[in-house]
Amino acid sequence: MLRVQELEISVPGFDLGPLTFEVSAGEYFVLLGPSGSGKTMLMEWMAGFHRATRGKLFVGSVESSDLPPQGRGLAIVYQDAALFPHMSVRDNLSYPLRVRRWQADRVAGRVDELAGLLQIGHRLDAMPARLSGGEARRVGLGRALAAGQKTLLLDEPLTGLEPGLRRELRQEIAQLHRELGLTVFHITHDLDEARALADRVGLLVNGRLA
Numbered sequence: 594m595l596r597v598q599e600l601e602i603s604v605p606g607f608d609l610g611p612l613t614f615e616v617s618a619g620e621y622f623v624l625l626g627p628s629g630s631g632k633t634m635l636m637e638w639m640a641g642f643h644r645a646t647r648g649k650l651f652v653g654s655v656e657s658s659d660l661p662p663q664g665r666g667l668a669i670v671y672q673d674a675a676l677f678p679h680m681s682v683r684d685n686l687s688y689p690l691r692v693r694r695w696q697a698d699r700v701a702g703r704v705d706e707l708a709g710l711l712q713i714g715h716r717l718d719a720m721p722a723r724l725s726g727g728e729a730r731r732v733g734l735g736r737a738l739a740a741g742q743k744t745l746l747l748d749e750p751l752t753g754l755e756p757g758l759r760r761e762l763r764q765e766i767a768q769l770h771r772e773l774g775l776t777v778f779h780i781t782h783d784l785d786e787a788r789a790l791a792d793r794v795g796l797l798v799n800g801r802l803a
Contacts, residue, residue, distance in 0.1 A: 594615065594616065594617055594618045594651070594652075594653055594776065595615065595616040595639070595650070595651070595652060595744060595776065595778060596614075596615045596616075596649075596650070596651040597612055597613060597614055597615070597635075597639070597648065597649075597650055598613050598648060598649040598650075598651070599611050599612075599613055599647060599648050599649070600612045600613070600635070600638070600645055600647070600648030600649075600650075601645065601646045601647050601648055602631075602634060602635075602638060602643060602644075602645050602646055602648075603646050604634075607629075607631065607634075607800060608800050609631040609634055609635060609800040610648065610800060610801070611648075612635070612648070612801070612802055614795060614802060616776060616778055617776070618653075618776055619774055619775070619776055620776060620777070620792050620793065621767075621770050621775075621777045621779065621790055621791055621792045621793075622777065622778050622779070622791065622792065622793050622794075622795065623779045623780070623781060623786070623787040623790060623791035623793075623794050623795070624778070624779070624780045624781075624794075624795045624796075624797055625780075625781060625782065625783075625784065625787045625794055625795065625796050625797070626780070626782065626796060626797035626798060627782055627798070628782060630797045630798055630799060630800065631797055631799075631800040632748075632780040632782075632797055633748055633780065635780075635797070636669070636746050636748055636778070636780055638650075639665075639667065639746060639778070640662055640665070640667055640669045640746055641660065641661060641662035641665055641667075642662065645658070650665075652665055652666050652667065652744065653666075666742055666743075666744060667742060667744050667745075667746055668737035668738060668740075668742040668744070668745050668746065669737065669745075669746040669747075669748065670730075670733050670734055670737045670745065670746070670747050670748065670750055671733070671748045671749075672748055672749040672750065672752050672753065674721075674729040674730055674732060674733030675733065676721040676724075676729060676732055676733060676736070677721070678720070678721050678722065679720075680720075680721075681717065681718055681719065681720055682708075682713060682716050682717050682718070682719050682720075682721070682724070682728075682732050683704055683717040683718060685721070685732055685736050686703075686704045686707055686708070686717075686732065686735050686736055686739055687700045687701075687703075687704050687739070688736065688739075689736060689739045689740045690703060690704075690739055690740060693740060703739060704717070704739075707735040707738065707739060708735070710735075710769070710772075711731040711732075711734060711735050711765070712731070712765075713728060713731050713732060713735070716728055716732075726753065726754055726758065727754060727758045727761070727762060730750060730751075730754070730762060731762075731765075733750075734750075734766070734769070738769075738773070743773070743774065743775055743776060744775070744776045744777075744778075745775050745776070745777045745778070746778050746779075747766075747777060747778070747779040747780070748780055749780060749781055749782070750762075750766065750779070751763060751781075751783070751786060752781070752783070759786075763786065763789055763790060766790065767789075767790055770790075779791070
């Protein structure tokens with residue numbers, strides 16, 4: 594469960610909030626809004642990358658507003674996947690596990706599991722520059738899910754892909770949500786994407802929930 598309570602963020606020329614809303618455990622919640630409405634600012638505050646003027650974030654029953662990003666139990670995936678360009682797919686997937694000092698055999702097993710789930714087992718030794726757009730998005734999802742977090746933040750994950758691939762990845766994300774029991778907070782400006790994926794949709798306009 595995610596709960597945002599009385600959030601306000603002020604930066605020069607823009608005010609976000611006040612916002613109060615909740616995403617239930619296991620829910621797929623899509624926040625829809627045009628560019629500049631504050632969607633990414635909200636997500637980055639949830640992830641721990643923005644300071645708020647006021648407000649609280651609860652992840653489950655834990656008040657997480659002052660915790661560092663790595664302590665919040667959230668996984669975030671950006672539109673560009675943000676893969677480490679000097680690391681292979683295998684090393685990108687294993688990185689969050691090695692940081693947590695998982696044993697090598699456990700890391701290898703988890704990487705193989707994720708590669709099978711995301712249909713990228715044949716690309717484990719490839720470098721990011723050699724991946725297609727869809728493959729890079731899959732690796733980004735896998736890296737976010739590697740350590741077992743159950744709450745996923747998705748920032749425009751399908752933007753910029755050609756329509757057929759966008760539909761394919763949309764189906765795969767929906768399947769991951771169901772199979773892994775994920776709680777998903779997904780931001781987009783695409784109404785069709787929101788309709789296809791969401792259990793519930795919120796609309797953000799000029800920093801306010803409409």
